[in-house]
Amino acid sequence: MISFRDWMSERVREYYRSDFRRDFFTAPELDRVFGYSLAYHIGELLKDYEEPYLLELGGGSGALAYDILTYLREREPGLYKRLRYYIYDFSPELVELQRKRLSVFEGKVFWRDRLFHMRGLIFSNEFFDCLPVHVVRGGKELFLESGKEVWRELSNPSIEEFLKRMGYGGLNQVVEVCLDCVDLLKGVAENLKEGYHLVVDYGYTSKDITKFPQGTVVGYRSHRVYNKPSEGMDITAHVNFSLLEEYGKDFGLLSLYIKNLRDFLLSTPLFTEELQRLTLSEAPEDIERLSRLKTLLLSMGETFKVLLQKRL
Ligand SMILES: C[S@@+](CC[C@H](N)C(=O)[O-])C[C@H]1O[C@@H](n2cnc3c(N)ncnc32)[C@H](O)[C@@H]1O
Known part of the structure; x- marks a missing residue:
């Protein structure tokens, strides 16, 4: 007998360690404008820092790091010179992929297998949803015994x-109940001596929890979603952003805002300028990109949230 939480934890580890298949695509893999928009905000947040560190939790294929560093090198060369970019990821296979992809930023990118004391920004996209959850109903918790609930x-x-x-x-x-999210948040706060914590992920707040009467855990395989996850799938749960806000207070993380991805992108001048330019263009590549930006704004824009916390 194993708790669902432990089972999910094992499956997620296995999934990211094994022959990692592309069962999903993430926002940075959809279009570079996502990473550029984040980079724009990073530039605003860290412009007065002397030697800021950026720490990305869960680097995936390295696409997000690539876009952020490309943007900063071109548009914020002063900041680019002063910063160091770190990635924390438990998958050796993905770290290898990241190293290859990011080799063009020689001397800028480093890998760590644990959090460490730093000043700057700790951030993630689709990382917290990988953390395992306890599943509870009517005062009881879900366990699995020979595959049965x-x-x-x-x-x-x-x-x-x-x-x-x-x-x-x-x-x-x-x-x-994501106690692993609480532990991670505590680790973020303890290691962040000064700066910000930014989370982008699909999720809900307490006021919306009743919209998910059966919970939010799903498994992905070959771009299909399964409500009953099984072995070999990418298993995830929506992130409870109210948890991150509430427990963040205990650890000295003050929420500056929480908004959906659509509002976040529309509040980013770089994104709106790009949207306008693509709308007016008739070039086939631009028409294709415009449809990708619409996916970011419409489908992902509603389900994804962005939380920014400041270390007090
Ligand atoms: C869905 S991918 C997101 C990748 C990337 N942020 C993006 O937007 O494309 C999740 C990443 O988090 C890593 N990851 C998941 N759980 C982790 C954990 N508990 N500790 C460290 N890394 C983890 C995985 O190896 C993977 O690189």
Whole structure:
């Protein structure tokens, strides 16, 4: 018998360690304007830092790092010169891919297998959704026994505390409890001596939790979504952004804003200028890019959120 949380943790590790298949695509792989938009905000946040560090959690194929560094090298050469870019990722296979892709930024990019003391920005795109969750319903927790679902006593007293603190105690539905998200957030706060924490991911806040009566855990395989995840799939859960805000306060992380990706992109001059330029262009490549920007704004724009926290 194994808790769903432990099972998910094992599956996610296996998934990113094995012959990593492309069962999903992420925003930076869709279009460079996503990374450039983040880079624009990074430039604004870190312009007064003498030697800022950027730490990306979960670097994937290295696409996001590539776009951010390309933008900063071209548009913010002063900042580019002063900064160091770090990636924290548990997949040796992906780190290898990142090293190859980012070799053009010689001497700028470094890898670490744990968080470390730094000043600057810790950020991630589609990282927190990989962290395993305890699945709870009616005071019981989901376990698996020979592949069958079994509901048992809660495995950890912190789950009960979480439900109380978040006001979820009376909910008559599946609730996912990401204690790993709390631990990670604590690690971010303890290591960030000065600066910001930025999270981009698909997720919800407490006011929307009842929209997911069966929870949000899904598995992806070959671009298809499965409500009952099984081995060999990329298993994820929507991120509870209210958790990140609430527990962030305990650790000295003050939320500056939380908005959906659409509003974040539309508040980025670089994005709106690009959108306007592509709308007026008749070049086939631009027409294709325009449709990708629309995907970012419309489908991803609604489900994805952006949270910015400042270290107090
Ligand atoms: C869905 S990919 C996102 C990649 C990239 N940020 C992007 O936007 O394309 C998740 C990444 O996080 C890494 N990852 C997932 N869980 C992790 C963990 N617990 N510790 C370290 N890295 C993890 C994976 O290896 C992978 O590189």
